[in-house]
Amino acid sequence: MGMTNSAAEPTALIRAQGLTKVFGARSAVDGINFEVRDGEFFGFLGPNGAGKTTTMRMIAGVSPRTSGTLEIFGQDPDLHGSEIRGQIGVVHQQETLDMELSVRENLLVFGRFFGMDRPSIATRADELLELFQLSDRAKDQVEPLSGGMKRRLSIARSLIASPRVLMLDEPTTGLDPQARHLLWDALQRLKRGGTTIVLTTHYMDEAEQLCDRLVVMDQAKIVAEGSPRQLIVEHASREVLELRFPNGTESIDTKVLEGIGDRYERLAERVISWSTALILRAGSCDAQAWRMSSFGLRAGHSTSERRAERFADALAKSPCCDSRSGTTPNALATHRRLHARRLSAGVARLRFQRLH
Amino acid sequence: MLAVYRREWHGSVFSAFIEPLVVLAGLGIGLGVLVGDKAAAITGGVSYVTYIAPALMASSAMNLGAGEAAWPILARVAWVRIYHAIIATPLNAADVMVGAIAFIVGKVAFAATFFAAVLLITGIATSPLGALGMIGVSILTAFAFAAPIVAFSVTQKSDQGFAFIFRLIITPLAFFSGTYFPIENLPFAAQVLSWCTPLAHGVALSRALALGTPLTNIGFHLAALLLWGVGGTIAAIYLFRKRMLK
Numbered sequence: 331m332g333m334t335n336s337a338a339e340p341t342a343l344i345r346a347q348g349l350t351k352v353f354g355a356r357s358a359v360d361g362i363n364f365e366v367r368d369g370e371f372f373g374f375l376g377p378n379g380a381g382k383t384t385t386m387r388m389i390a391g392v393s394p395r396t397s398g399t400l401e402i403f404g405q406d407p408d409l410h411g412s413e414i415r416g417q418i419g420v421v422h423q424q425e426t427l428d429m430e431l432s433v434r435e436n437l438l439v440f441g442r443f444f445g446m447d448r449p450s451i452a453t454r455a456d457e458l459l460e461l462f463q464l465s466d467r468a469k470d471q472v473e474p475l476s477g478g479m480k481r482r483l484s485i486a487r488s489l490i491a492s493p494r495v496l497m498l499d500e501p502t503t504g505l506d507p508q509a510r511h512l513l514w515d516a517l518q519r520l521k522r523g524g525t526t527i528v529l530t531t532h533y534m535d536e537a538e539q540l541c542d543r544l545v546v547m548d549q550a551k552i553v554a555e556g557s558p559r560q561l562i563v564e565h566a567s568r569e570v571l572e573l574r575f576p577n578g579t580e581s582i583d584t585k586v587l588e589g590i591g592d593r594y595e596r597l598a599e600r601v602i603s604w605s606t607a608l609i610l611r612a613g614s615c616d617a618q619a620w621r622m623s624s625f626g627l628r629a630g631h632s633t634s635e636r637r638a639e640r641f642a643d644a645l646a647k648s649p650c651c652d653s654r655s656g657t658t659p660n661a662l663a664t665h666r667r668l669h670a671r672r673l674s675a676g677v678a679r680l681r682f683q684r685l686h
Numbered sequence: 687m688l689a690v691y692r693r694e695w696h697g698s699v700f701s702a703f704i705e706p707l708v709v710l711a712g713l714g715i716g717l718g719v720l721v722g723d724k725a726a727a728i729t730g731g732v733s734y735v736t737y738i739a740p741a742l743m744a745s746s747a748m749n750l751g752a753g754e755a756a757w758p759i760l761a762r763v764a765w766v767r768i769y770h771a772i773i774a775t776p777l778n779a780a781d782v783m784v785g786a787i788a789f790i791v792g793k794v795a796f797a798a799t800f801f802a803a804v805l806l807i808t809g810i811a812t813s814p815l816g817a818l819g820m821i822g823v824s825i826l827t828a829f830a831f832a833a834p835i836v837a838f839s840v841t842q843k844s845d846q847g848f849a850f851i852f853r854l855i856i857t858p859l860a861f862f863s864g865t866y867f868p869i870e871n872l873p874f875a876a877q878v879l880s881w882c883t884p885l886a887h888g889v890a891l892s893r894a895l896a897l898g899t900p901l902t903n904i905g906f907h908l909a910a911l912l913l914w915g916v917g918g919t920i921a922a923i924y925l926f927r928k929r930m931l932k
Binding site for chain 2: 390392411413416418422424425427428429443444488
């Protein structure tokens with residue numbers, strides 16, 4: 331165990347090479363390589379079905395790999411699953427709390443599964459309830475807790491045995507924005523405390539906010555790797571503009587959009603235009619905007635890149651625009667949103683390149 | 687798990703203890719009067735209540751064991767998914783299944799102790815030692831039903847399969863395992879079938895221990911109960927692993 335890897339960097343807690351998982355004829359994970367270092371916040375970003383959860387399950391030692399090598403703390407999860415699981419905290423995508431127990435009892439019972447003695451479980455449980463702001467609900471049943479509280483309790487529970495690595499599978503899916511931010515804060519505090527965190531997400535803003543390093547997965551493979559900043563610089567379009575369809579319209583002839591961007595993504599009620607270069611040529615901005623608005627298109631959000639903004643402004647001011655629902659894009663293009671959108675554009679472009 | 691038990695046990699204990707006692711009172715007093723003197727022919731001289739009481743004890747062990755092995759287990763693999771959280775801890779599949787089955791059997795042991803005490807106080811059970819043996823038989827009977835039904839439950843996605851188990855297996859067994867009338871009254875094929883299932887063995891042992899009659903074929907009865915229990919446990923571990931660790 332681990333002997334073949336005596337030369338391994340001591341800082342890599344998780345190391346996968348050619349990691350593959352096949353279900354029947356379908357490859358869920360197809361020969362991926364990655365490394366999670368001690369103390370970092372590492373993310374798997376990608377759409378549903380990209381293989382993120384399967385990868386997490388293999389790391390957690392509850393899904394035997396089909397081929398490739400996988401080492402967690404220098405050990406093979408197929409051979410040392412129980413020992414490895416003892417040092418990993420897992421938070422599942424779906425709630426797995428015990429609804430028959432109180433908040434605190436959920437932590438106590440779980441500590442027993444890790445073989446901890448009762449006094450240390452009790453101390454640790456109270457610490458965690460405090461950390462996750464659940465102390466005043468300690469005696470309550472789990473069922474009536476809000477989604478955000480349940481998720482915080484799940485994370486607290488996974489930390490009962492003070493694991494070296496915390497694994498979170500889509501931790502904020504289904505939470506409202508405020509609950510997400512509370513959770514992000516808690517995770518950042520944990521990271522500062524030295525816990526290595528591995529998370530999967532399909533939210534760009536989450537990846538951008540939390541991860542030191544991330545890999546982008548798509549169709550069972552890793553398609554990009556780096557820090558969020560690197561990914562934005564290397565892959566993101568310079569400009570992203572969202573245009574809204576007129577009220578009641580579900581789609582629009584894309585011919586209308588000619589000259590606006592390199593590529594469009596049509597969504598319900600709106601279209602997003604991605605561009606890698608400044609396509610809104612100086613001078614044509616107002617004319618283009620007028621043309622768009624004559625078809626009832628309204629400006630939604632845009633990155634704060636100057637020209638896209640100018641275009642959106644022109645669109646908002648144009649005579650045909652429905653002034654009641656006109657949106658000022660500037661106000662909405664917050665710093666956070668901007669980077670999330672750019673990262674999103676980068677990932678979308680990666681997918682686009684792979685498909686064409 | 688124990689904490690769960692502490693919370694749940696009032697409800698479960700009430701229904702588990704009281705229901706067979708109600709049946710016993712109803713059948714023993716009502717049907718017993720109706721059967722009257724004819725009972726002696728099949729019961730070997732004792733009253734009908736005395737005849738069916740130890741059998742009902744085994745039968746209620748079956749009911750409780752089977753019930754606890756069905757919905758609560760399915761809930762933990764499919765609905766509230768606690769088992770998904772538990773297998774992410776150092777515990778492995780065998781720990782979880784053995785723990786679950788032991789917990790069910792423990793619950794039945796509680797209920798059986800209460801039942802045995804009632805039989806002892808009412809004089810139906812003739813000796814404390816026999817009553818103690820009856821508790822053991824109830825535990826084995828519960829084990830023989832709980833383990834294979836847990837194995838079934840961990841493969842299910844919804845509770846529809848339980849209708850089949852309870853209507854076609856558990857309920858008929860309560861009638862055709864020598865509980866209310868001797869197995870020898872059944873056609874030969876049905877007798878063979880009955881001896882292939884656990885309850886007949888539990889009933890035979892429980893009754894002999896209560897009435898103080900000689901224990902015949904004790905090895906055969908115990909082996910049958912253990913075979914179902916141990917076989918079911920092995921199947922449960924295998925099927926649980928197959929479902930959870932893929």
